[in-house]
Amino acid sequence: xxxxxxxxxxxxxxxxxxxxxxTQQAVSKRIAALERELETRLFTRTARGVEPTLDGQAFLSxxxxxxxxxxxxxxxxxxxxxxLRIDVLGLRSAQAVVMHDYWxxxxxxxxxxxxxxxxxxxxxxxxxxxxxxxxxxxxxxxPAALPPGVQMIHAFDSPLELLVGxxxxxxxxxxxxxxxxxxxxxxxxxxxxxxxxxxxxxxxxTEFDLRIDAAGPHFGDEVLLxxxxxxxxxxxxxxxxxxxxxxxxxxxxxxxxxxPTPAYPLSLIxxxxxxxxxxxxxxxxxxxxxxxxxxxxxxxxxxxxPPRS
Amino acid sequence: xxxxxxxxxxxxxxxxxxxxxxTQQAVSKRIAALERELETRLFTRTARGVEPTLDGQAFLSxxxxxxxxxxxxxxxxxxxxxxLRIDVLGLRSAQAVVMHDYWxxxxxxxxxxxxxxxxxxxxxxxxxxxxxxxxxxxxxxxPAALPPGVQMIHAFDSPLELLVGxxxxxxxxxxxxxxxxxxxxxxxxxxxxxxxxxxxxxxxxTEFDLRIDAAGPHFGDEVLLxxxxxxxxxxxxxxxxxxxxxxxxxxxxxxxxxxPTPAYPLSLIxxxxxxxxxxxxxxxxxxxxxxxxxxxxxxxxxxxxPPRS
DNA sequence: GCGAGCCACAACGATCGGTTGGGCACTCCT
DNA sequence: AGGAGTGCCCAACCGATCGTTGTGGCTCGC
Numbered sequence: 001x002x003x004x005x006x007x008x009x010x011x012x013x014x015x016x017x018x019x020x021x022x023t024q025q026a027v028s029k030r031i032a033a034l035e036r037e038l039e040t041r042l043f044t045r046t047a048r049g050v051e052p053t054l055d056g057q058a059f060l061s062x063x064x065x066x067x068x069x070x071x072x073x074x075x076x077x078x079x080x081x082x083x084l085r086i087d088v089l090g091l092r093s094a095q096a097v098v099m100h101d102y103w104x105x106x107x108x109x110x111x112x113x114x115x116x117x118x119x120x121x122x123x124x125x126x127x128x129x130x131x132x133x134x135x136x137x138x139x140x141x142x143p144a145a146l147p148p149g150v151q152m153i154h155a156f157d158s159p160l161e162l163l164v165g166x167x168x169x170x171x172x173x174x175x176x177x178x179x180x181x182x183x184x185x186x187x188x189x190x191x192x193x194x195x196x197x198x199x200x201x202x203x204x205x206t207e208f209d210l211r212i213d214a215a216g217p218h219f220g221d222e223v224l225l226x227x228x229x230x231x232x233x234x235x236x237x238x239x240x241x242x243x244x245x246x247x248x249x250x251x252x253x254x255x256x257x258x259x260p261t262p263a264y265p266l267s268l269i270x271x272x273x274x275x276x277x278x279x280x281x282x283x284x285x286x287x288x289x290x291x292x293x294x295x296x297x298x299x300x301x302x303x304x305x306p307p308r309s
Numbered sequence: 310x311x312x313x314x315x316x317x318x319x320x321x322x323x324x325x326x327x328x329x330x331x332t333q334q335a336v337s338k339r340i341a342a343l344e345r346e347l348e349t350r351l352f353t354r355t356a357r358g359v360e361p362t363l364d365g366q367a368f369l370s371x372x373x374x375x376x377x378x379x380x381x382x383x384x385x386x387x388x389x390x391x392x393l394r395i396d397v398l399g400l401r402s403a404q405a406v407v408m409h410d411y412w413x414x415x416x417x418x419x420x421x422x423x424x425x426x427x428x429x430x431x432x433x434x435x436x437x438x439x440x441x442x443x444x445x446x447x448x449x450x451x452p453a454a455l456p457p458g459v460q461m462i463h464a465f466d467s468p469l470e471l472l473v474g475x476x477x478x479x480x481x482x483x484x485x486x487x488x489x490x491x492x493x494x495x496x497x498x499x500x501x502x503x504x505x506x507x508x509x510x511x512x513x514x515t516e517f518d519l520r521i522d523a524a525g526p527h528f529g530d531e532v533l534l535x536x537x538x539x540x541x542x543x544x545x546x547x548x549x550x551x552x553x554x555x556x557x558x559x560x561x562x563x564x565x566x567x568x569p570t571p572a573y574p575l576s577l578i579x580x581x582x583x584x585x586x587x588x589x590x591x592x593x594x595x596x597x598x599x600x601x602x603x604x605x606x607x608x609x610x611x612x613x614x615p616p617r618s
Numbered sequence: 619g620c621g622a623g624c625c626a627c628a629a630c631g632a633t634c635g636g637t638t639g640g641g642c643a644c645t646c647c648t
Numbered sequence: 649a650g651g652a653g654t655g656c657c658c659a660a661c662c663g664a665t666c667g668t669t670g671t672g673g674c675t676c677g678c
Contacts, residue, residue, distance in 0.1 A: 014655065026636055028656065033635090040386045045656060047644040051426065054441050055386040058394055058421035062382035066375055073371030077349045077364040085367055112367035117360065132363050323624065335667050337625060342665090354625065356675035620678090627672080634665070641658080648651085 001070075003030045004042065005063050008056060012049035076112050083110035084278045087124060087136035090115060094158045094241035095137040095266060102285050109278055121196065121269075125150055128269050134279055135270040139196045141301045151272040153283070154303040157263040157292045158239040162186075162255045167232040170255065177259045178208040178297070186212045187234050189224060197264075201237075203299045204262055225250050239264065260295035265302040310379075312339045313351065314372050317365060321358040385421050392419035393587045396433060396445035399424060401530075403467045403550035404446040404575060411594050418587055430505065430578075434459055437578050444579040444588055448505050450610045460581040462592070463612040466572040466601045467548040471495075471564045476541040479564065486568045487517040487606070495521045496543050498533060506573075510546075512608045513571055534559050548573065569604035574611040 006016035007027060017024040035042050042056035052060060076083040088095040096113055103111050114133065116124055124136040129150050143152050162181070164171050170184065191197045191214040198214060205212040228234055229250035238254065268286070270279060315325040316336060326336040344351050351365035361369060385392040397404040405422055412420050423442065425433055433445040438459050452461050471490070473480050479493065500506045500523040507523060514521040537543055538559035547563065577595070579588060 012655075022635095023637065024656075025638085025658090028658095029635070032657085038383060038386050042386075045643095047655075049655070054394065054423050054425070054436075057423035058385045058392065059382055061421065062378050062385055065378040066382065069371050069374040069378060073368055073375065074347060076367040076371055077347050077351075083367065085363070112370065114363050114366035116363070127363075321624075331666095332668065333625070334627090334669085337627095338666075341626085354674095356624075358624070621676105622678100623674100623676085625672105625674085628670085630668085632665105632667085634663105636663085637661085639659085639661105641656105643654100643656085645654080646652090648649100 001063050001066055003027045004034060005060065005067055007031065007043070007050060008052045008060050008063075011051065014049075072110060075110060083112050084276050084282075085112045085114055085133045086282075087116045087127065087133045087138070088113055089137065092243040093137075094239040095155075097241045097243050098156065098286070098289070099282075102282060106281075111278070119192065119195070125269055128271060131271075134276040135268050135282075137266055138269055139265070139267040139301075140269070141196060141199060143303070146269075149272050150269060152267050152269045152303070155266040155268040155286050156289045157265050157296070157298065158241060159261045159263045159292060159296075160237045160257050161240050162235050162257060163228060163238045164235040164253055164255065165229040165231055166251045166253070167230075168235060169232070170235065171253050173255050176255055176257050178210070178257060178262060181208070181210055181235075181257070184211065185234055186210060187224075187227075187236050188212060188214050199301075200264055200299050204297070207297065208262075225252060228252060258293060260297040261293055262297045263292050265298050267303060310372050310375050312336045313343060314369065314376055316340065316352070316359060317361045317369050317372075320360065323358075381419060384419060392421050393585050393591075394421045394423055394442045395591075396425045396436065396442045396447070397422055398446065401552040402446075403548040404464075406550045406552050407465065407595070407598070408591075411591060415590075420587070428501065428504065434578055437580060440580075443585040444577050444591075446575055447578055448574070448576040448610075449578070450505060450508060452612070455578075458581050459578060461576050461578045461612070464575040464577040464595050465598045466574050466605070466607065467550060468570045468572045468601060468605075469546045469566050470549050471544050471566060472537060472547045473544040473562055473564065474538040474540060475560045475562070476539075477544060478541070479544065480562050482564050485564050485566050487519070487566060487571060490517065490519055490544075490566070493520065494543055495519060496533075496536075496545050497521060497523050508610075509573055509608050513606070516606065517571075534561060537561060567602060569606040570602055571606045572601050574607050576612060 003016055003020060003026075006019055007013050010016050010019070013027040013031070014024045017027040020027070031042060038055075038059070040055045041053055042059060043050040044053055072083070076085075086099060088099065090096065091113070099111065099113050103109060116127055116133065116136065118124065118127075121138040121140045124133075124138040125140065125146065127133050128136055129147060137155060140146065140152060146152060162170065162176060170176060170180070173180075188197075188201060191201060193214070201212045201214055204210060224236065228236060229252060240254075240256070268283070312325055312329060312335075315328055316322055319325050319328070322336045322340070323333045326333040329336070340351060347364075347368070349364045350362055351368060352359040353362055381392070385394075395408060397408065399405065400422070408420065408422050412418060425436055425442065425445065427433065427436075430447040430449045433442075433447040434449060434455065436442050437445055438456060446464060449455065449461060455461060471479065471485060479485060479489070482489075497506075497510060500510060502523070510521045510523055513519060533545065537545060538561060549563075549565070577592070
């Protein structure tokens with residue numbers, strides 16, 4: 001592939017061979033193999049070199065894309081000068097959506113979004129400390145326990161929305177207040193009791209006297225959505241930015257909650273010194289996200305938004 | 310690469326091997342080779358399969374991009390179901406810019422922009438007839454001479470702008486009319502006498518009594534631009550959409566011409582029957598381009614704009 | 619504790635990919 | 649017109665690689 005690209009750009013097999021450190025015959029064989037595989041002639045041979053045919057021109061842009069991707073791929077795992085790597089809770093989470101948006105507006109950044117296969121935020125702290133990831137969208141409820149060299153900052157607030165099926169009594173509401181959710185069963189499966197989210201829902205339930213049922217195992221989003229779609233009295237919470245686009249969307253409705261807006265405060269754990277240079281831009285971008293509508297409710301451990309630098 | 314992607318998606322070497330039609334050992338060796346090359350562990354081996362490591366996750370998205378590009382690359386040259394292929398005069402031409410804009414707003418189209426290495430528009434007609442390209446942004450001045458099965462339609466009008474260096478007497482004008490260009494030498498090198506562009510400039514010069522000097526060989530855009538930049542009495546014409554971004558831009562100025570606006574009418578040669586399905590969308594898109602400001606001047610052979618369908 | 623399932627290692631044959639050497643076609647220069 | 653130079657292709661050779669079969673180690677579940 002590289003031989004093809006360089007040969008097309010330089011117009012001569014010989015020059016491409018010199019650049020690649022092989023003989024001209026090797027390049028010739030590579031191109032010939034490519035042409036045999038594609039059953040197409042990619043170059044017209046002239047007296048002073050080669051020129052891409054129409055097929056060769058069409059192939060060239062894709063070939064460039066391949067070698068560029070290959071370079072990025074090795075750069076992504078090469079220690080030292082590797083791509084910015086950020087840990088998110090899942091590819092459908094608001095965190096991932098925000099990072100995706102950022103990537104779409106900055107297409108040239110070398111960004112890799114990964115998910116640490118751990119539940120304990122302290123493992124995420126260790127991963128940041130060890131350099132396995134450059135930053136992690138997780139929250140430790142006791143910031144004082146952070147080891148030196150690791151800091152946690154406020155990322156953005158994720159306001160909650162109620163997700164209900166078409167048969168639910170609140171299905172046609174345009175907006176809801178927390179007191180209106182009283183007596184309705186809210187099911188958030190797969191939330192561990194002592195986790196950040198468990199604490200969050202505990203505080204939320206206590207504050208507004210809600211019935212938030214965190215019990216029961218989580219059999220996957222499909223099961224949850226199907227249950228919601230068919231039930232007339234079960235609802236759940238999702239973040240406003242969470243990605244919920246399925247092939248079959250079950251006709252579910254997302255209803256914003258306000259007065260006050262309950263929001264989960266997302267944090268970013270990152271090294272205290274020498275963060276990845278691209279990370280600063282992302283933090284700046286996080287600061288430009290729309291603010292939460294006031295009044296808002298946040299759990300007790302929420303970090304105040306730092307002054308805009 | 311495909312082995313890696315499928316193994317990561319399926320979570321087992323065995324399943325990936327079955328899909329790829331090789332043995333599990335072969336997949337294992339491929340991954341091992343990849344890991345040796347990258348000097349990184351891409352999977353953690355568990356009792357019930359494999360799971361991507363952080364590096365593996367980071368690598369995965371790039372690997373997906375590579376296989377997708379590879380698939381597109383072969384599709385681009387596979388006869389039968391191949392990508393839409395359009396011939397433009399050059400990658401900096403207004404035609405190419407318009408196609409690039411179209412691609413940016415329709416990223417999923419499989420579009421290949423190529424350049425036929427011919428000067429005669431009849432060769433472009435033959436290429437369309439033979440199916441080497443799906444369409445060509447060229448113009449034959451006698452549409453009646455088109456063979457059956459090939460048609461030519463109006464694409465869009467490319468208004469002219471004057472390109473001058475900072476020392477030229479017209480350099481500070483915000484806009485110009487054709488009569489104001491009289492007595493100024495306009496140099497358009499590399500235009501063959503009997504070609505479409507030669508005819509165009511002939512008619513333009515006659516109409517407005519201009520000094521358009523098409524003589525002299527064309528030594529490349531760099532030479533032309535450098536000449537313009539250093540000369541106080543030479544100017545040239547460029548299309549308003551032509552791409553003229555060089556690392557050193559020589560402080561050249563583009564000055565629109567109006568009252569009337571001289572415009573080169575760009576045509577599209579395409580098969581009369583069974584055009585590529587994506588081509589219809591592009592033709593529709595061409596119809597949505599901003600119209601030429603009136604009054605306008607076009608050469609005698611300009612095709613009237615067809616009624617909007 | 620034992621079988622099932624999955625991955626890694628070893629050995630072997632076929633194929634691939636590179637090199638050297640030679641040849642042909644074309645251009646340029648004398 | 650002829651020779652030097654250049655650029656690509658073909659042939660022969662050889663080492664590396666790739667995929668196969670066979671085997672062993674490991675974990676999980678019954």
